[in-house]
Amino acid sequence: ETGVTQSPTHLxxxxxxxxxxxxxxxxxxxxxxxxxxxxxxxxQFIFQYYREEENGRGNFPPRFSGLQFPNYSSELNVNAxxxxxxxxxxxxxxxxxxxxGSEQFFGPGTRLTVL
Amino acid sequence: GxxxxxxxxxxxxxEEACLTINCTYTATGYPSLFWYVQYPGEGLQLLLKATKAxxxxxxxxxxxxxxxETTSFHLEKGSVQVSDSAVYFCALTYTGxxxxxxxxxxxxxxx
Numbered sequence: 543e544t545g546v547t548q549s550p551t552h553l554x555x556x557x558x559x560x561x562x563x564x565x566x567x568x569x570x571x572x573x574x575x576x577x578x579x580x581x582x583x584x585x586q587f588i589f590q591y592y593r594e595e596e597n598g599r600g601n602f603p604p605r606f607s608g609l610q611f612p613n614y615s616s617e618l619n620v621n622a623x624x625x626x627x628x629x630x631x632x633x634x635x636x637x638x639x640x641x642x643g644s645e646q647f648f649g650p651g652t653r654l655t656v657l
Numbered sequence: 658g659x660x661x662x663x664x665x666x667x668x669x670x671x672e673e674a675c676l677t678i679n680c681t682y683t684a685t686g687y688p689s690l691f692w693y694v695q696y697p698g699e700g701l702q703l704l705l706k707a708t709k710a711x712x713x714x715x716x717x718x719x720x721x722x723x724x725x726e727t728t729s730f731h732l733e734k735g736s737v738q739v740s741d742s743a744v745y746f747c748a749l750t751y752t753g754x755x756x757x758x759x760x761x762x763x764x765x766x767x768x
Contacts, residue, residue, distance in 0.1 A: 573754070575754065583760055583761070584759050584760045585758045586758075587756060597754055632700055634701075644754075646756065648693075648700035650699055
């Protein structure tokens with residue numbers, strides 16, 4: 543069973559640029575969630591994709607967008623990067639659209655630095 | 658709104674000491690509660706969970722009990738090991754799609 547993988551591991555961008563982060567879900571999982579984890583903070587929910595549709599969104603501006611593909615892998619796109627976007631971006635996969643006690647399986651994250 | 662508050666870290670303990678990491682939550686309904694652990698350079702891993710009041714989650718010697726009356730889910734272990742050094746996150750969710758995490762508590766166990 544393959545776990546959640548993310549690419550790239552590290553990324554450096556400059557303010558105003560655009561970035562795309564990628565995630566492959568765990569085998570058999572059809573749901574992907576994205577989180578932003580600033581240094582010294584807990585993960586903050588960005589959004590979730592279930593069967594290629596957005597299925598919930600946190601308090602993030604529209605310049606944060608995503609996609610889910612038929613193989614359930616996913617992309618997170620961030621436009622017009624700001625310094626405060628520097629963080630660890632975590633992808634989590636799960637089976638189904640949720641439910642009490644549903645567990646999410648996390649990838650190792652992509653460390654984004656915006657200069 | 659819904660939120661999770663964890664005790665401030667960092668926490669430093671000697672091997673075989675007792676551990677308690679406090680977690681309290683604010684919720685409008687009846688969420689499921691989780692503890693996740695993050696080892697250096699890795700993603701979060703589920704440590705334990707509880708889905709309703711008075712449930713006790715346990716794993717690898719760690720325990721936490723869902724206390725509705727005190728809105729708490731404190732993490733405990735009777736004897737910590739060096740390998741337990743990590744950052745611990747308390748979290749809640751209603752539907753399993755959006756998780757609300759605390760800020761994390763860093764634990765260092767020294768031999």
